[in-house]
Amino acid sequence: MSTGKKLMMIDDDPDFVEGIRSILVGAGYEVDVAHNPKDGFKALQAGEYDLLLLDIMMGRGAEGVMVARKLRKDPKLRDMPVLIITGIREQIAFLFPGGAMHPHFMPVDELVEKPVAPQLLLERVSSLLEMAAKRKG
């Protein structure tokens, strides 16, 4: 049972990645993984992906935020739906003072907290894909 959808995941914790990937693969998604922002961004530019799963705290700090900023500036990638998976829901409010808990880095994005229950993960992924399809018209 394949959905025909290809997802990219950028997260520097290989153990966590496996726990997410297995759930998505089980639901018929194809999932590619990058363990750092640089490789991830390269892969996104080179390939055709339907959705990005993005970690925030990587490397020396909130490098996931940098990825989101770069995506927003890229004409090819700016409409890519993004599911932010982060362990730092509380601290995000400090990174963006005055903003809501959910910072909305991208036109189409959602935020879930680590760890994420399978049902919630699959629900968020499919609703983001639907929203992106609608925007395309």
Next chain:
Amino acid sequence: MEQPHILVIDDEEVVLDSCLQILGGRDYRVSTAANGERGLRLVQEAHPDLVFVDLKMPGISGMEVLEQIHAADPTIVTIVITGYATVDSAVDAMKRGAYDFLPKPFTPDEFRLIAQRGVERRRLVLETIALRREREMLKEHFGAIVSHELKSPLGAVQQNLYALTQELSGVLNPHQRERLSRMETSIDSLLKLIRTWLRIYTTDIDRIAEAFQPTSIAEVVSAASEAIQPQAIRKDIEIVSSIEDDLPKVNGDQGTLVEALVNILGNAVKFSRMSSQIHVAANREGGSILIRVADSGVGIADEDLSLVFEGFHSGQPGEGAERGSGLGLAITRRILQAHHGAVSVESKLGTGTTFSIRLPAVPPGAETIDEGGS
């Protein structure tokens, strides 16, 4: 400090020689200087652990030398050598930061003992500084440390439990599935506990006062009731609220007030019997707003009543409930204190518990001025 470095500054060569002889050996590294200038230069270059300074020297005076050493490095321990055994000059030197004094003439044993004490003092000074620095670091980075060192690996474990439960769904027998699910529940409570710690250590609740605004109690109650619904539904508990009409607002921060009430409601749900009710009432009382949360649960024994707001106190939960971290009500109290309010509790074992929150109401008229100004 493997081999403590001791510097002796004295203009009498005899004294320097005997010092070298007395302290020589493997225990200490000893340097000498025949006057203040040379001594200070050595202090700058070698950063000794302990310096003996003769108070009466030609050139720079012993007092001056002391002051310059303390200015250069306040952690260096200094001991003055007083040639004329006047207590006055020794006391004066100690007022200026010297740790001890050595009256001339001295026996080898006296000198050895005082040197040993001075070196010990230096060790304690350095240790205290290191500990203080560590404590500051911990305080400052506690959030990041906890979040990375504890939360991330636990999160990954939980994620893999979720995934494995699905991957193995065709293979697992009910007993195995039950064990996996119990592991998930345990890790879930651990993660919740870590999140609560993070909340306590990384946010300064007193600072929320900087962003206070006129806040509607009706909105706080309804947001808190909504937040607690999932837990309430699981135990078939109904939350019944009655808010007095035209209740004045309170000056506060809606987010933390909701959190304060959620903690109390969560507690009420936890200690309530299945299929019971929790009553939330908000009324005006003089210049205050009184919010009461009453359950008909297991109640709290008198001897435990004073402990519920203390933190790390967790009661025996009612039917089908999870144990808490015992921190929720401590946070609630801190939040209400920051709002110039208070929280109190009355309870009867077997009958139920009532929590009362009291908050100062915004006086009529003040609110409109405030809103017009913003």
